[in-house]
Amino acid sequence: MRPLIILRPEPGAGRTAARAARMGLTARLCPLFEARALDWVAPSPGRFDALLLTSAQTVRMAGPQLDQYRALPAYAVGGATATAMEAAGFDAVTAGETDGSAIAARIAADGYRTVLHPGGVDTASIEPGPLTLHAIAVYAMIETAADGLNGLTGGEAVLMVHSPRAGKRLSALIAEERRGRLHIVAISDAALAACGEGWASVQAAERPDDDRMLALARRLCE
Missing domain, CATH: 3.40.50.10090 (Rossmann fold)
Known part of the structure; x- marks a missing residue:
């Protein structure tokens, strides 16, 4: 099973992780902002x-x-x-x-x-x-160090992107040559566009909520 990496800030990150756990997914938190x-x-x-x-x-x-x-x-x-x-x-x-x-x-x-x-x-x-x-x-949303991101994205994984700003920062943090085994699930088309290109797959939720994002992520994780 591919791990699910949650990039949103707290307290939303914890709530998303709890929902993911109830679905049987392996969630890892790495907020890009606080x-x-x-x-x-x-x-x-x-x-x-x-x-x-x-x-x-x-x-x-x-x-x-x-x-x-x-x-x-x-x-x-x-x-x-x-x-x-x-x-x-x-x-x-x-x-x-x-x-x-x-x-x-x-x-x-x-x-x-x-x-x-x-x-x-x-x-x-x-x-x-x-x-x-x-x-x-x-x-204001302040950038975190995001120290653990490189370790979490060393293999196959699914990343949840909850905002265009998070997508833009993710694109800056992960070079294109490292994106081929990483799948993106975004909260909106704008957040998806901000992630850039080169990912293994990209999808945006039909509506901006966690349940729809997690439904997409579940299929990718499994």
Whole structure:
């Protein structure tokens, strides 16, 4: 069985590894980034008519200031983000299953126009359409040393890539001549494209969630 290498930061890496273990897969963790909270000034909730989060990390890193926006209609990209928001006290979160641009279109269709979008320093671009998006950075993803990556990728393996930034860093860390026995499972087409070429195989999940990624990875690992 090929090992599964999980490159996402904690706490998501541990959750993915636990799911993989329940599927009988051999998971190894090598986060390429770690999240660090930033100081941020929370704008008045009265300025906005909706809230959009594109990462569960935002819920963890934003701190108690995020509570000010519980009364706003809440939207999320992906089930994991929606679940984190609901656990933090947001009611009736509307989850989109593709990307930020798709959920922005849903927000606009629901009649909202001025949207607060707290998130990371580096986030995927969103096509806002008629929306006015106020993006504010509440955390940054910092590169880890990733010391164990070379040892984990010395033979055949399946690598899970959860973001375009992780794909870009993976491409920089592993030379093309070492990629022929490594398989990529990415969370999106954008994350897949960032990995570059030369891998044994590449696949992107139909929707951005762990269950779909792990379903693809399982077939490759076995």
